[in-house]
Amino acid sequence: MPESFDVIVVGVGAVGSATCYHLAKQGLRVLGLERFAIPHAQGGSHGNSRQTKIAPYIGGPYEAIILRAYELWRELVAESQQPDIMVTTGFLDVHRQPQVAHYNRTPAPKDTGYFEKLDLAEIRHRFPQFQLTEPYWGTWDPTGALLRPELAITSFVRMAMQQGATILGNTPVQSWKADRFGVSVQTDRDTYSAGRLVLCAGPWMGKLLSDLSIVCTANRMSFGWVWPLRNAKSFLPEAMPCWCIDDEPGIYYGFPMMTDVPGYKIGLHWYGENVDPDQFDRMPNAHDEELIRVGLRKFFPDGNGPLLGLRTCLYDHTPDDVPIIDTHPDHDLVTLCGPLCGAGFKFVPAYAEAAAELAVTGTTTLPLDFLRIKRLLKQS
Structure with a gap:
């Protein structure tokens, strides 16, 4: 027994x-x-990288949770002696709509040091690898970080x-x-x-x-890595933050390139089909690749290079x-x-x-x- x-x-x-x-x-x-x-x-x-940020949650129900999570991530880094668990990159959040609810709460994120509004010209100046046009604009959270799952x-x-x-x-x-x-x-x-x-x-x-x-449902998702066609250095952590772009099919998201995983990671958030987690097709396919190619062609033409890898994962959801x-x-x-x-x-x-x-x-x-x-x- x-x-x-x-x-x-x-x-x-x-x-x-x-x-x-x-x-x-x-x-x-x-x-x-x-x-x-x-x-x-x-x-x-899994997938070698996840994002974290504070600004979108200030003034909302998740504020205390994200602030405590940041404290605990830092404690984990210190106790485990693994600094790569949490690497500060900053977080660029790109929007189409002129007003975004979670950046208009009281207190506003900008009043707490977690938020800076960037117009299109400023995004182009700081991050020229992002090919954006009107009506896109952005918010910058300097506390944004890359997490290693x-x-x-x-x-x-x-x-x-x-x-x-x-x-x-x-x-x-x-x-x-x-x-x-x-x-x-x-x-x-x-x-x-x-x-x-x-x-x-x-x-x-x-x-x-x-x-x-x-x-409660499980959804099949996918993401991938590509090698930039040009200007590969602009996709390294010194130049590229973690980011999200709110677009028509969903929210594109991505990360700077890391030394232990070849390529530039990009995925599409919230896309997926309901599946049985014990019985579904885990093998990535051409449709999974095309989902990220759409985002690369539109926003990162310099990054739209050879495919290095695709993976699937599962999101879990409540009603x-x-x-x-x-x-x-x-x-x-x-x-x-x-x-x-x-x-x-x-x-x-x-x-x-x-x-x-x-x-x-x-x-x-x-x-x-x-x-x-x-x-x-x-x-x-």
């Missing part, structure tokens, strides 16, 4: 690995269960295990049960018991929450596209951390800290009421 644990964490991707770490450093007996290898490229926590996950897992956590990869969870005495989790290896359970299963959350009649961080409505010993709705990586350490607090104390210090599950239960 396996040993009993204080907390079992199902899913050891980005938020699951961070949750294991936050729990283990409190001296708790923690078991993390991951269906794939750690880290892996089967969900939404695989390195972050590896660091969280390593530090959790150094604190005594048990973490098992290639161990699919088949089912879980909870009553007032504790929880049990059935895997393909064995059945494990604990005092509490945290579900961090990303695109698989919908299957784990099927009993709640909340439709209102707002994450769930809460106690299970039917089981006080079960904490839900997800779905995170496709834009959750930047918030990961703060979400994980809150999930660990909920699991241990039933409360959290972060203002997360808007992420409570009750809003969805009323709709279902």
Whole structure:
């Protein structure tokens, strides 16, 4: 019979690995269960780079979360001694509409040092590799940074295990049960018991929450890397920030080139089709390439060079596209951390800290009421 644990964490991707770490450093007996290898490229926590920024969230419900996440990312860099986990590049946010709601809140981001409005001429002056025309304009957040997902996950897992956590990869969870005495989790290896359970299963959350009649979906997405046709130095971190461009098919996003991954990464945010995370075509195709070629031809003709790689990933969504961080409505010993709705990586350490607090104390210090599950239960 396996040993009993204080907390079992199902899913050891980005938020699951961070949750294991936050729990283990409190001296708790923690078991993390991951269906794939750690880290892996089967969900939404891979691809060598993610963005983070502060300006879009100032004055809104995510402000306290993003500010705490920044603190925790910096703590992770210091404790892990891995400076590449978070590299400050700045963040350029490009818009078509003359007014953007999240830059017109009170207090305005510009009043807090996270925001500078750039007209088209200023964007061309600072970042000539962006080929933009009217009516585009931009906002500049100097605190924007590039995050390294695989390195972050590896660091969280390593530090959790150094604190005594048990973490098992290639161990699919088949089912879980909870009553007032504790929880049990059935895997393909064995059945494990604990005092509490945290579900961090990303695109698989919908299957784990099927009993709640909340439709959580997984969406197939794609992104790729190309080698610039000209002026490759202008795509290096010294010259190129992390960026987003709001355009007709969705939001294009990209990153500067990095030394350990050849090419310039670009993707299209929010595009995708609903899929079963266990049964869909993971192989990138010509349509996936054309999605990024459209953006390259329009905005980065110098970057529209040879294809170096395409990958697919999964976004997970709730019906209102707002994450769930809460106690299970039917089981006080079960904490839900997800779905995170496709834009959750930047918030990961703060979400994980809150999930660990909920699991241990039933409360959290972060203002997360808007992420409570009750809003969805009323709709279902």
